[in-house]
Structure formats: C-alpha cells, structure tokens
Amino acid sequence: MTSATRAEVCAVAIADAFRDDGEILVSPIGNLPQIGARLAKLSFAPDLLLTDGVAFLVADVQPLGAPAGKGVVEGYMPYRSVFDTVWSGRRHVMMGASQIDRYGNQNISCIGEFQKPKAQLLGMRGAPGNTMSHPTSYWIPNHSTQVFVPKVDVVSGVGYDRAAKLGPLGSRFHEIRRVVSNLGVFDFETPDHSMRLRSVHPGSSVEEIREQTGFALVVPEDVPETRAPSDEELRLIRERIDPKGLRDREIRSS
Amino acid sequence: MDKRTTAAEISAELRDGMTLGIGGWGSRRKPMALVREILRSPVRDLTVVSYGGPEVGLLCAAGKVRKVIYGFVSLDSIPLEPQFRKARQSGSIEAVELDEGMLQWGLYAATLRLPFLPTRAGLGSDVMTLQPWLRTVRSPYEDGEELLAVPAMPLDVAIVHMNRADAKGNSQFLGPDFFFDDLFLGAAKRRFVSCEKLVPTEELTREGSFLTLRIHRGMVDGVVETPRGAHFTECPPDYGRDEAFQSEYAKASRDPEAWKSFEQRYLALDSEDEYQRAVAARAGAEAR
Numbered sequence: 109m110t111s112a113t114r115a116e117v118c119a120v121a122i123a124d125a126f127r128d129d130g131e132i133l134v135s136p137i138g139n140l141p142q143i144g145a146r147l148a149k150l151s152f153a154p155d156l157l158l159t160d161g162v163a164f165l166v167a168d169v170q171p172l173g174a175p176a177g178k179g180v181v182e183g184y185m186p187y188r189s190v191f192d193t194v195w196s197g198r199r200h201v202m203m204g205a206s207q208i209d210r211y212g213n214q215n216i217s218c219i220g221e222f223q224k225p226k227a228q229l230l231g232m233r234g235a236p237g238n239t240m241s242h243p244t245s246y247w248i249p250n251h252s253t254q255v256f257v258p259k260v261d262v263v264s265g266v267g268y269d270r271a272a273k274l275g276p277l278g279s280r281f282h283e284i285r286r287v288v289s290n291l292g293v294f295d296f297e298t299p300d301h302s303m304r305l306r307s308v309h310p311g312s313s314v315e316e317i318r319e320q321t322g323f324a325l326v327v328p329e330d331v332p333e334t335r336a337p338s339d340e341e342l343r344l345i346r347e348r349i350d351p352k353g354l355r356d357r358e359i360r361s362s
Numbered sequence: 363m364d365k366r367t368t369a370a371e372i373s374a375e376l377r378d379g380m381t382l383g384i385g386g387w388g389s390r391r392k393p394m395a396l397v398r399e400i401l402r403s404p405v406r407d408l409t410v411v412s413y414g415g416p417e418v419g420l421l422c423a424a425g426k427v428r429k430v431i432y433g434f435v436s437l438d439s440i441p442l443e444p445q446f447r448k449a450r451q452s453g454s455i456e457a458v459e460l461d462e463g464m465l466q467w468g469l470y471a472a473t474l475r476l477p478f479l480p481t482r483a484g485l486g487s488d489v490m491t492l493q494p495w496l497r498t499v500r501s502p503y504e505d506g507e508e509l510l511a512v513p514a515m516p517l518d519v520a521i522v523h524m525n526r527a528d529a530k531g532n533s534q535f536l537g538p539d540f541f542f543d544d545l546f547l548g549a550a551k552r553r554f555v556s557c558e559k560l561v562p563t564e565e566l567t568r569e570g571s572f573l574t575l576r577i578h579r580g581m582v583d584g585v586v587e588t589p590r591g592a593h594f595t596e597c598p599p600d601y602g603r604d605e606a607f608q609s610e611y612a613k614a615s616r617d618p619e620a621w622k623s624f625e626q627r628y629l630a631l632d633s634e635d636e637y638q639r640a641v642a643a644r645a646g647a648e649a650r
Contacts, residue, residue, distance in 0.1 A: 163538040186539040187387060191463040195481070217459060222492050224453030230441060231414075231434035236461040237483025266486035274486050277507050281482070 109339045114290060115140065115359035116345055117309050118249075120337040121293045123148040125245050125286040126200060131155040132242075133165075133185070133199040139354045141202040141247045142172055144288075146349045147341060159185050172350045194234065194241050197281055201238050202245040202288075207260040210302045210323040212284035213267030214239075214246060215260035222262060235265035243285040249358050251289035253322040268301035290359050291317050293334055298326050307334040365531045367584040369399035369634060372554045375519050376400065379428070381409040383469070383515075383550055385522030385543035386595065388438040389415040389603055391535070393523035393556045395591030395634050400426065402632075411515055413465065413541065415595055416611065419445030420629075423615075427455050431515065433462035437608055444615035460489055466542055468515030473548030480509035520550030523592045524577065525600055526566060527557035531582030534566050534574045537598040547581045558600045560587040590638055606648060607641065 112120075122144025126134055129148075134156045136145040146169045149156045160166045163186040166179030185193070193199050206229050207215040216235060220226030238244050244265060248255055263270060271279035287294040287303065291312040298304050304326040308314060310333055318325060337345070345355070373396065376382065382400075386392040397417040407428040412418055414435030421427050423445040435446040449455045460468075461483040471479045480499055490496055490510070499511040522543040525536040533555045535543070547553040555577065566575060594611065596603035614624035627644075631637050 187541055188466075191466055194463065195483070217488070218450070222457070222459075222488075225450055228442070228447040228450035230436065231432060232459050232461050232487070232489060233434045234462045234483075236485075236487035236489050237463045237481070239487070240482040240485055262492070263486075263488040270486040274508075277505070278482070278485060282486075 109342050112337045112342060113356070113359075114309060114311060115355035116337050116342060117334055118288060118290060118359055119143045119147055119345055119355060120341055121288045121307070121309075121334050122202065122247060123151070124335070125202065125288060126153055126156060129153060129156060129200050131157065133157045133159075133193050135159070135199060135201040137201070137203050138247055139172060139358050140249065143345060143350050143355055145202070146172075147344055150344050150348065151341065157183070163187075169349065171348065171352070172354050173352050191237070194237055197242045199241075200243040200245065200285065201234075202247050203235060203238070203265065205246045205248055205255065205265070207255055207257045208246060208248065208287065209257055209260050209267060210325070211267035211269040212265070212287070212296055212303065213260050213263045213270060214265030215262045217262040217264045219261055232264045239266040239282060239284070241281050243283045245284070245286040245288070248287065248289040251291040251317070251320050253320060256321040256323065258323045268296055291320060294325075302326055304328070305331055307332045309334045310336065364529050365579070365582060365585050366529050366560070367554075367586050369396050369556070369586055369588060372396055372521065372584055372586065373399040373403045373405070375552050376403065376405045376408070378405055379407045380518040381411065381516070383517035383520040383546040384410065384412040384417055385520070385541060385546045386415060386592075387413040387539070387541045388434070388436045389595045389608065390438065390539070391523050391537060391541070391592050391597050392417050392595040393521040393591065394593055394595060395588035396521045396523075396554070396556050397421065398629070398634060398637060401629060411465070411469070411517060413462070414443065414446065416443060416608070419443045419615070422446055422449035422455060429456040429458060431458040431460065431465070433460055433465050437612065439603065439605060440608065440612050444612050448615065458493060460484065460493070461487070464489070464510075464512045465515075466545065467512040469542060469545035469549045471512065471514035472516040473545055476514060478511035478513050480511055482509060484510045484512070515549060517546065517550035519552045519554070520546040521554050521556065522546055523588075523597065524555055524557045525597065526559055526561050526569060527555055527585045528561060528563040528566065529585065530563070531555060531579040531585045532563060532566060532575065533557060533577035533582065533585070534570055535576065536570050536574060536600070540576050544576050544581065547577060553582050554584045554586070555582050556586050556588040556591045558587075558589055558591065558597060560585070588634065591634070593638070593641060604641070607644065
C-alpha cells in the first residue's frame with residue numbers, strides 16, 4: 109500500500125471524530141466528511157445512521173458519487189424528521205465554516221456588515237440549532253488566517269463563550285467536538301474551552317499551523333502527529349468509498 | 363367544490379406589501395409557474411417566507427421583494443443563489459435570517475393559531491442579535507429554562523407545487539420529500555396548489571400510497587394544472603432538475619448584459635406556454 113495522502117489522513121481524522129457516537133444520525137457535509145463517516149461506519153462505528161443525502165437512511169455503504177437510490181433503504185428521514193432528530197440530540201453533524209474563532213463560533217452567514225454584506229454566504233442554515241442541540245464538528249479544507257479568525261463576522265454556529273452566557277441549563281446540550289483542517293486536528297478540551305491543537309498532520313508543523321491561524325491556539329508541549337491510516341483503512345478509502353478520487357479535488361496530495 | 367383556477371387569478375390575490383409563503387426546498391419542487399406569473403404582475407414590496415431557492419432570486423431580481431424570511435437561499439447543486447446574493451449585497455432587501463428549524467416552528471405556530479413555539483435553536487447565535495425583536499420565554503415548570511419563543515409566521519398567501527391533485531384540491535406528492543408544504547398552507551389565509559397533472563380523485567391512490575396524500579381539499583382554496591410548472595427546479599418522479607438551464611441562469615446572473623438577454627429570452631414573455639416553448643427550444647438546440 110503506498111503511503112497515505114494528506115486527504116486520506118484527513119479522512120481518517122474525520123472518521124475518528126465519529127468513533128464513539130454509537131447509534132445516532134451522523135450528518136457529514138462535504139466530500140471529505142462523507143468519506144470519513146463512511147469509513148467510520150465500515151470499520152469501528154458500524155451502528156452509525158447515515159442518509160443518502162436525499163430522504164432515506166441507507167444500511168450499506170455506497171461509493172461516493174454513486175447515484176442516489178442505489179443503497180439499501182433502512183429508514184425514512186425527510187427534512188421534517190431531520191429537525192426532530194436535531195432537537196432530540198441524537199445526531200452529530202460535521203459542517204463547514206467560512207470563519208471560525210478560538211471558542212468555536214462559526215460563520216456561514218455572510219462576510220461584512222449583515223445589513224449590506226460584502227458577501228452573502230449560505231445563511232444560518234441549521235447551525236444555530238445544531239450547536240445548541242447535539243455534538244457539532246467542523247471540517248475546514250483551507251486552513252488559513254482568512255478562516256481561523258479572531259472574531260467571526262456573524263455567529264451562525266454557537267461557540268463556547270456564547271454558550272457559557274446561557275448558563276449551565278441553557279448550554280447543557282452544547283458541544284463542539286472536533287475541528288479537522290487540512291493541517292491538523294483541534295478540540296476545545298481546555299479549562300476555558302478555547303481551541304487546542306490536538307494533532308498535526310504528517311507533513312505540516314506546529315509553526316505552519318500557528319502561522320495560518322489568526323488567534324493564539326492552545327498548543328500543548330507535546331503535540332502528537334495525526335495517526336496514519338491503517339492499510340485496511342486505505343483500502344476502504346481507495347477501493348470501496350472513494351474510487352473516483354473525489355478526495356483529491358478537495359485536498360491536494362502532498 | 364370545483365376549485366380549479368388559473369395562475370393569473372392566483373397571482374391577482376397578491377396585493378403590495380403582502381406576505382407570501384412558498385413551498386418546496388432549495389431548488390426542489392418549487393411552484394415556479396406561479397412565481398413566473400407573479401413576476402409578470404405589477405405586485406411589489408412582498409415579504410417572502412421560504413426554504414429558499416431560485417424563486418427567491420427571481421423575485422428579488424424583478425424588484426418584487428421588500429423582505430425575505432429564510433434560513434438559506436440555495437440552488438442545491440450551486441450552493442449560493444446568485445440573484446439573492448446580489449440583492450443582499452446591494453442592501454436592497456431586508457433580511458430575516460433564521461435557523462432552518464425556526465422557520466418550521468413559526469409556520470407550525472401559525473398553523474396551530476399559537477402566538478409562538480419554544481425552542482433552543484437560535485439562542486446564543488447572532489439570530490438573536492440581528493433580529494432584536496425576537497423574545498425569549500421562561501418555562502413555567504420546575505426547570506425554569508429560558509427558551510427562544512419563535513413567533514407565529516402567518517402568511518397572506520401560500521403557494522406550493524405538487525405532483526398530482528384533483529379539481530377539489532386534494533393534492534399528492536410522489537417524490538421522496540414532502541418538505542413543509544402543509545405548514546405553508548396551514549399558516550396562510552389564502553392557499554393555492556399548482557400541480558403537474560390534475561387527475562380524477564380515484565386515481566390519486568392508484569399512483570401512490572395514502573401516505574402521499576398529505577394535503578386534503580380542506581387545506582386548499584384553489585388548484586391549477588401547470589405541467590413542468592416546477593421547472594427549472596426538480597419535481598421527481600416527473601422530472602429532475604434542469605441543471606443546464608440552472609447553470610445558464612447562474613452564469614447570466616454574473617453579468618448585466620447576459621442577464622438582460624436571459625430576461626428577454628425567458629422572463630419577458632407573456633405566458634407560461636411561451637416560457638415552456640423557450641425552454642423546449644433551448645433543450646432542442648442543446649441536443650443538436
């Protein structure tokens with residue numbers, strides 16, 4: 109097996125974010141999160157519930173880019189049931205972020221002044237409800253000071269400082285589980301829940317990550333390297349989950 | 363009661379300043395024929411409530427919109443709706459940007475004639491700071507939790523697009539997702555359905571199970587047959603999204619000259635028939 113590409117390291121780091129989720133709905137938004145979630149389901153988290161991206165829960169794992177309707181339908185999950193599931197807490201979402209700050213506040217709404225933005229983005233979507241209801245993680249394929257900012261222009265997904273202001277009762281379902289970028293893995297397991305460097309992808313470095321981050325990261329003395337994919341994981345990614353290599357369009361090989 | 367009507371009569375229900383709810387989701391099963399009729403009408407200053415797709419962009423581009431209440435506006439395969447972006451970035455519309463689930467809650471509250479429904483979705487986010495008129499409510503029970511009170515979102519008029527309907531307004535969806543169409547109708551004073559095909563009542567359960575009959579005639583004031591009336595959004599199983607047309611729309615939106623010619627070809631037309639002919643001619647030219 110040839111050594112893992114950066115995209116494959118990211119896929120495995122994403123899969124690890126879903127490791128202990130058990131039998132809940134996982135909503136991976138974007139190609140790499142899709143690969144990671146399918147990898148988790150095929151290896152160490154077989155009970156995860158995954159949809160076909162339309163309205164059905166599928167029991168088997170289809171290759172990325174396969175036409176909808178190919179999978180074995182095991183349940184029905186129209187949008188009406190999605191919000192019920194979100195608010196029930198039995199879900200873990202991995203969303204993107206146009207901006208994210210040190211407490212995990214996420215912006216997908218707009219850049220600039222809200223009344224007349226420089227760039228209208230997706231809109232709030234489900235970010236406010238997701239972050240207040242169940243574990244939320246983020247996937248950021250373009251780690252830079254453009255994205256990792258001191259202060260987001262609009263808070264769509266709620267970060268730890270905002271959640272804390274709601275008190276222990278109001279914030280009891282809030283959790284930002286993990287941030288995976290093309291350079292490293294991050295969490296909020298610090299006393300004040302500010303973002304911590306959890307591991308550095310092989311080929312990147314603490315220096316590079318610091319340079320590309322617009323706020324002071326918590327960096328432990330010893331930062332491990334993000335774990336390498338096993339041969340079996342690489343086989344699953346390359347042959348079973350992403351034979352078309354869509355992962356390489358998101359993250360250049362290095 | 364025979365509730366068959368025309369797109370023009372439905373459009374004529376709208377007065378300046380009214381609140382219009384539009385069913386579907388993103389670029390999926392949108393009542394586009396009815397929207398095109400509204401584009402041809404003189405109405406303006408609408409407040410549009412929608413899980414937004416190209417209908418929001420088109421209404422904004424035509425200067426019909428004062429305010430949009432939404433969680434997102436997207437073309438699905440093209441994530442950002444270009445005409446809506448333009449309207450937002452020029453500051454020409456008022457934006458009430460909410461969590462997606464809040465929209466469901468507001469429509470549901472209006473359906474149930476409740477002043478609000480509580481949720482945690484929105485708390486702590488800038489939904490609260492950007493919409494300072496939103497209020498919270500404290501649980502009257504032991505827990506005492508403070509929750510966001512999503513206000514009812516009553517609509518003056520709601521329009522949705524279905525696969526099948528009968529002349530009385532009994533309506534059927536045959537695709538994978540019903541979205542929130544019943545709530546749009548439930549929240550509205552005047553409620554209209556366009557459909558791919560009008561059929562005799564007894565045919566409804568022949569094509570789909572009873573589970574596809576989520577809109578009965580008591581929820582509908584008028585119904586009109588508009589074949590390919592969701593174009594260019596998808597309307598499965600009748601047809602998929604016209605991706606080529608959608609990307610032409612998105613491309614034209616980037617350039618004022620191209621937009622002018624797009625408008626001339628597809629929007630500055632006198633009727634839905636002419637629109638469908640222009641779309642067919644375009645597809646024919648592409649096939650050659």
